[in-house]
Amino acid sequence: MxxxxxxxxxxxKSMYRQSPSEAAVEPWGLAGDRRWMLAGPNGQAVTQRELPAMGQYRAELAEDGSLLVTSPDGDPLRVPVPSPATGAPRVVGDVFGSRFAASETEEKVRLWFAERLGEVRLLHLDDPLARPVAxxxxxxxxxxxxxxxxxxxxxxxxxxxxxxxxxxxxxxxxxxxxxxxxxxxxxxxxxxxxxxxxxxxxxxxxxxxxxxxxxxxxxxxxxxxxxxxxxxxxxxxxxxxxxxxxxxxxxxxxxxxxxxxxxxxxxxxxxxxxxxxxxxxxxxxxx
CATH class of the missing domain: 2.40.33.20 (PK beta-barrel domain-like)
Known part of the structure; x- marks a missing residue:
């Protein structure tokens, strides 16, 4: 059976996995799955294809949707959910040509990742209806x-x-x-x-x-x-x-x-x- x-x-996206014993399912995937991604200056997704070391970064979700990211060296970064209501920049994300609206995290988050992975920025998909399946x-x-x-x-x-x-x-x-x-x-x-x-x-x-x-x-x-x-x-x-x-x-x-x-x-x-x-x-x- x-x-x-x-x-x-x-x-x-492309960071280390979480393996819970159960998970809620939403129309766009498991709850909490890949609602965040790193992107280059043009909004294109940055993944382990370009940066294999990304898989060594661990991200934990809080109940309010915010993140605790830990680098391979153990350095922590707390990331609040960016909100357009509080002035978070709205940008265009791009996953293999599929383009959608997303919110960019604050400048200190960009600097933290820039020190470790280069010129990338962390985006959040606040509207899961923004990106249709092909x-x-x-x-x-x-x-x-x-x-x-x-x-x-x-x-x-x-x-x-x-x-x-x-x-x-x-x-x-x-x-x-x-x-x-x-x-x-x-x-x-x-x-x-x-x-x-x-x-x-x-x-x-x-x-x-x-x-x-x-x-x-x-x-x-x-x-x-x-x-x-x-x-x-x-x-x-x-x-x-x-x-x-x-x-x-x-x-x-x-x-x-x-x-x-x-x-x-x-x-x-x-x-x-x-x-x-x-x-x-x-x-x-x-x-």
Whole structure:
């Protein structure tokens, strides 16, 4: 029986994960997931693709939505939520060409990051309705946080085991699931069966599976050290699980609003929740 075996959120895009035992689900993703991101001067997202060391910064969310960021050296930074009502600058954020309005944090935050990571600034997505999911994959009204493109990413332990077996054939060590930065980790499936999922139930909540996740260089970065580790897993995926010119691993999900539920909170997912595949189809696109 498939079960939810892992649950992760990333308060600041590309920073270190949090792994709670349960999480509220909102239409645009897990509550608190990727509502903040670092951006360059032009508003474009800065991630581990450019700065692998970003993964060593840890961000904790307070109840009021503010952050406590801790550097790899242990230096703390408290970041209040920037508010347009109190004069926070409104800027344009950009995640791979998807542009949206965001609020910039105060100058002392920019200076703190500039000393450590260069000329970046920290943005907050105060309006989660500001960024629609790509029309080719989402329905009207679907929105996403500052994640790459979709509200949630699910992976399966069976597919990771298959991938690790391919790498072992070439003499490479096994990789942990954290390399893929998922939100939901599901155990008890067949390898790669998620490629054909269409709808699934995780505990009390339904999700639409809309696209396979094309992987990037971040998967070659050790999430515990921030160091690049060579060609894997991209080499194995490109050779044996490549679709639409993408090395694919994991499936992107969009939450379905339950009947009668209003407001931002759709429900809660918990470790150990049963996972039921409600509909399957042909392999999903990867691009």
């Amino acid at each position: 498939p079960l939810l075996a892992g649950l992760h959120r990333y308060p600041v 029309a080719a994959f989402g329905a009207p009204g679907d929105t996403v946080s500052m994640a790459d493109g979709f509200p949630l990413l699910a992976t399966t332990t069976a597919s990771l085991a298959a991938l690790n077996s391919w790498m072992a054939e070439e003499g490479y060590p096994a990789l942990p699931m954290e390399r893929f930065r998922p939100n939901l980790v599901i155990e008890g499936t067949e390898p790669w069966e998620e490629d054909g999922w269409r709808r699934l139930l995780v505990g009390e909540l339904e999700f639409r599976a809309v696209k396979l996740c094309g992987r990037c260089v971040i998967t070659t970065t050790d999430q515990e050290t921030g160091l690049r580790q060579g060609p894997q897993p991209l080499r194995a995926l490109a050779a044996r699980h490549r679709f639409d010119r993408k090395a694919a691993f994991g499936v992107n999900l969009i939450p379905v609003r339950p009947g009668g539920v209003t407001g931002d909170r759709l429900g809660t997912v918990r470790l150990g929740d049963r996972v039921t595949v409600l509909a399957r189809g042909e392999r999903l696109p990867a691009a």
